[in-house]
Amino acid sequence: MxxxxxxxxxxxxxxxxxxxxxxxxxxxxxxxxxxxxxxxxxxxxxxxxxxxxxxxxxxxxxxxxxxxxxxxxxxxxxxxxxxxxxxxxxxxxxxxxxxxxxxxxxxxxxxxxxxxxxxxxxxxxxxxxxxxxxxxxxxxxxxxxxxxxxxxxxxxxxxxxxxxxxxxxxxxxxxxxxxxxxxxxxxxxxxxxxxxxxxxxxxxxxxxxxxxxxxxxxxxxxxxxSQVGGDVLTVTVEHAETAGRVAALMAALPGAEAPQVLDTRVVGRAPHGGAALMSLVRELDAAGIPVAGIESRRPSLDDVFLDLTGRSLRESGGPPVPADRTPAEQPQEMAR
Ligand SMILES: Nc1ncnc2c1ncn2[C@@H]1O[C@H](COP(=O)(O)OP(=O)(O)OP(=O)(O)O)[C@@H](O)[C@H]1O
Incomplete structure (x- = not known):
């Protein structure tokens, strides 16, 4: 057509x-x-x-x-x-x-x-x-x-x-x-x-x-x-200063990708989210880090978007790309 x-x-x-x-x-x-x-x-x-x-x-x-x-x-x-x-x-x-x-x-x-x-x-x-x-x-x-x-x-x-x-x-x-x-x-x-x-x-x-x-x-x-590797793990900590330690624990999960710290939220990806979540909960407990919330979810189309374009579709709104710059040189609108 x-x-x-x-x-x-x-x-x-x-x-x-x-x-x-x-x-x-x-x-x-x-x-x-x-x-x-x-x-x-x-x-x-x-x-x-x-x-x-x-x-x-x-x-x-x-x-x-x-x-x-x-x-x-x-x-x-x-x-x-x-x-x-x-x-x-x-x-x-x-x-x-x-x-x-x-x-x-x-x-x-x-x-x-x-x-x-x-x-x-x-x-x-x-x-x-x-x-x-x-x-x-x-x-x-x-x-x-x-x-x-x-x-x-x-x-x-x-x-x-x-x-x-x-x-x-x-x-x-x-x-x-x-x-x-x-x-x-x-x-x-x-x-x-x-x-x-x-x-x-x-x-x-x-x-x-x-x-x-x-x-x-x-x-x-x-x-x-399914192109997005792994499930999305999100941990919300009670105190922002502990987020770095949570990110280190998340990064050490088998097959995990480098997590992002967004104030009190730590967002990362790991295969088999359910099992990864259980082991993360144990480690957070052992480390005595107070947590306000923790979840694992299947990737959404927004995760696909973030992977492909470096931007969340919901939050996109960037300037046009001049002709003399390649897509890879496009300014990144949102911290990953
Ligand atoms: N008539 C025009 N003159 C100059 N630049 C233009 C013109 N129309 C579109 N552009 C530029 O071309 C690019 C693509 O615009 P387009 O409107 O196709 O994007 P879009 O994906 O539909 O965006 P949106 O989701 O905001 O509607 C933008 O950088 C826009 O500024």
Whole structure:
């Protein structure tokens, strides 16, 4: 459904070139739900804007929904839906009109567009808002309206740029259900960006991780998590001055990696977390170190992220990487 090779986009900013997307290869098969994850400024939106023909690539080739991105952009546009981060509805129009007008652009009759629009309003919990102006809707309602607009022409491939940002947990869960339903009932392929790791984990068949304009990992959520060696051990000490001794004990566990000390928290990784935890508890006890909490957990997608990008996705927000610096030279935002 999407096949891109060497896709790249460079911007000039204050006399400096920024390789927003620096040669991306990606393949998305029909019927897949694929999540595109990366820290702020990694190149997600730029990639989406290229794949949806809104931005010309500076290099590379791609076919999207069977059409060549560069030589047949109209063919691409006919076959896709795109819900941008900022949305595309006019604040003064009527919500229902927006949906119907969008469908009409795709040659759908007013009657059919209205029926589809009303069904989407029901599914997305927008019932009763058909006549409402977007400017008087809540942020979450407007987001769901954007999504209704992006889906009303029943595209075979949908691009969603952070679809659930600003939605409350119930609205997010509804939308996930709707996205799964699109795939199950209509075989729709979905390519989405998100900052929510639980969303990527719960919804996506496969995840692509982009950092500094390059794909740095891809796989199913489980495969990515199993790449992270060992379980995550966290000990919270009562007095920060004892954290160093705890880190030394943790580092001495069989197969452990160098732990991090974050004030009163010591975080490390070791294989077989349960057994490692038991032996750590014994040693802490023997050393007489007072502990406020101790836990072992399976690695999460955030741990995968931290491993791959040196940053936590939740706390990312770093500056763009100038073109003359490699991803490895990117400033590390968070102490590891
Ligand atoms: N029109 C533009 N002109 C100059 N630089 C740009 C432009 N658009 C994007 N960039 C830069 O390209 C890089 C990638 O931006 P992009 O918006 O694709 O990142 P992103 O991964 O979508 O980030 P976020 O998660 O914050 O939305 C950033 O450094 C950004 O500042």
């Amino acid at each position: 999407i096949h891109a090779r060497g896709l790249a986009r460079t911007f000039r900013k204050k006399k400096q070139e920024v390789h927003a997307v620096a040669g991306v290869d990606l393949d998305v098969e029909a019927g897949e739900i694929v999540g595109f994850l990366g820290p702020n400024g990694a190149g997600k939106t730029t990639t989406l804007r290229m794949l949806t023909t809104l931005l010309a690539p500076t290099a590379g080739t791609a076919t999207v929904a069977g059409c060549d991105l560069v030589t047949d952009p109209v063919g691409v546009r006919r076959r896709i839906g795109y819900v941008s981060q900022s949305g595309a509805t006019y604040p003064d129009a009527r919500a229902g009109e927006e949906v119907v007008d969008h469908a009409r652009l795709y040659g759908i009759s007013t009657a059919e567009a209205t029926a589809r629009g009303k069904q989407l309003f029901r599914e997305l919990d927008l019932d009763g808002l058909w006549e409402r102006q977007p400017k008087s809707m809540s942020g979450g309602q407007r987001r769901r309206l954007d999504i209704a607009v992006g889906l009303v022409h029943v595209p075979g491939l949908v691009f969603l740029d952070e679809p659930t940002t600003g939605l409350d947990p119930q609205a997010r869960a509804n939308l996930w259900q709707h996205i799964r339903g699109l795939r199950e009932e209509r075989g729709t392929t979905v390519f989405l960006t998100t900052h929510y790791l639980d969303e990527a984990d719960a919804l996506c068949d496969r995840i692509l991780v982009i950092d500094a304009g390059r794909i740095v990992a891809e796989g199913t959520p489980d495969a990515l998590k």
